[in-house]
Amino acid sequence: MGPNIPPLHLVGIELIYTLIIIIFCGIIYFKTKEIYDLSKHKGIGFFRNTFLFFALSYLVRFLGQLFILYRSILHISMRRFIIKPHFVIFPLITYFSYVAILSLVFSSFRKTKKTNINWNLVIHLLAIISTFFVFLSGSAMILIGLQFALFIVAIVLINIKPKNKKNKSMFSSLHVTYYLLFFFWIINLFSFERGPTSFILNSLLNIFSIIIFYSITHRVIKRLSNVQKKG
Amino acid sequence: MSKKRDRLEVIYDILIIIRDKNNSIKPTPLLRFSNLSSQSFNEYISELLNKEFVKEIYDKKNKKFYSLGDKGFKYLEKYEIIKGFIDDFEL
Numbered sequence: 001m002g003p004n005i006p007p008l009h010l011v012g013i014e015l016i017y018t019l020i021i022i023i024f025c026g027i028i029y030f031k032t033k034e035i036y037d038l039s040k041h042k043g044i045g046f047f048r049n050t051f052l053f054f055a056l057s058y059l060v061r062f063l064g065q066l067f068i069l070y071r072s073i074l075h076i077s078m079r080r081f082i083i084k085p086h087f088v089i090f091p092l093i094t095y096f097s098y099v100a101i102l103s104l105v106f107s108s109f110r111k112t113k114k115t116n117i118n119w120n121l122v123i124h125l126l127a128i129i130s131t132f133f134v135f136l137s138g139s140a141m142i143l144i145g146l147q148f149a150l151f152i153v154a155i156v157l158i159n160i161k162p163k164n165k166k167n168k169s170m171f172s173s174l175h176v177t178y179y180l181l182f183f184f185w186i187i188n189l190f191s192f193e194r195g196p197t198s199f200i201l202n203s204l205l206n207i208f209s210i211i212i213f214y215s216i217t218h219r220v221i222k223r224l225s226n227v228q229k230k231g
Numbered sequence: 232m233s234k235k236r237d238r239l240e241v242i243y244d245i246l247i248i249i250r251d252k253n254n255s256i257k258p259t260p261l262l263r264f265s266n267l268s269s270q271s272f273n274e275y276i277s278e279l280l281n282k283e284f285v286k287e288i289y290d291k292k293n294k295k296f297y298s299l300g301d302k303g304f305k306y307l308e309k310y311e312i313i314k315g316f317i318d319d320f321e322l
Binding site: 032034035038039041043044046047107108174219220223224 | 239302305306309312313315316317319320321322
């Protein structure tokens with residue numbers, strides 16, 4: 001079915017999908033601004049960074065798709081470019097998504113060890129190192145491999161929680177949401193690497209990703225408005 | 232034995248003490264009611280003054296009092312939201 005669909009339709013769908021994800025990320029980022037400004041709580045800061053950088057990752061991913069599609073439509077040769085576009089797109093996606101995922105992981109992990117480590121610096125250093133590898137290789141598969149490794153590390157780190165935590169389960173609803181968020185991000189990268197070949201598969205992938213972002217946004221709004229009513 | 236208060240709780244306690252004392256309290260009773268060491272108290276009060284949560288006022292005899300600023304009132308208003316959010320998202 002995919003090849004019969006005009007590419008512009010796919011571009012349109014991807015544009016709407018990207019906009020929805022960016023809007024959800026924006027809602028989370030701006031809704032939590034006030035409580036962050038008042039508390040300067042590091043966990044809230046990392047949480048906000050997660051959605052800021054996820055929004056940037058999705059934006060670059062969309063721009064990359066747009067470029068790939070239009071290059072194929074207009075038959076633009078890659079030889080016209082001094083710097084190959086994927087040498088810019090892949091590293092940018094790597095950097096933004098690494099900062100996003102690591103920020104979410106460190107938002108809770110940093111509580112397990114009371115140290116003076118500047119976790120923000122650690123996150124950006126790890127992201128820069130990964131970006132460097134992806135830039136050197138210029139390969140989407142290296143990017144996906146690194147993201148998958150990070151996904152495994154994230155599952156381990158998210159589960160290293162302080163002992164007095166109420167929820168010790170590996171499968172709390174919040175953790176499951178985070179695992180799905182990471183998982184669908186990696187699947188999204190696969191889809192980006194392969195190109196929009198199947199309309200149905202792409203649509204399903206987009207719908208699932210939107211549901212995950214919606215559930216987090218809904219939880220943020222509900223939490224902020226619920227307590228406001230009590231106060 | 233009660234558990235150690237975190238930073239947000241200490242700030243909340245200090246602000247509540249000031250508010251409940253008709254929004255005007257001298258440094259010494261505030262130190263006593265806040266259950267902090269002098270060093271910790273000075274660090275917290277400096278932070279609160281810098282952030283304009285608390286302001287210093289002087290009476291006619293030039294005695295110093297602490298009073299809540301607008302941001303201090305806002306913090307008290309939003310404290311439950313902040314705590315609830317941190318707990319809910321395990322931050």
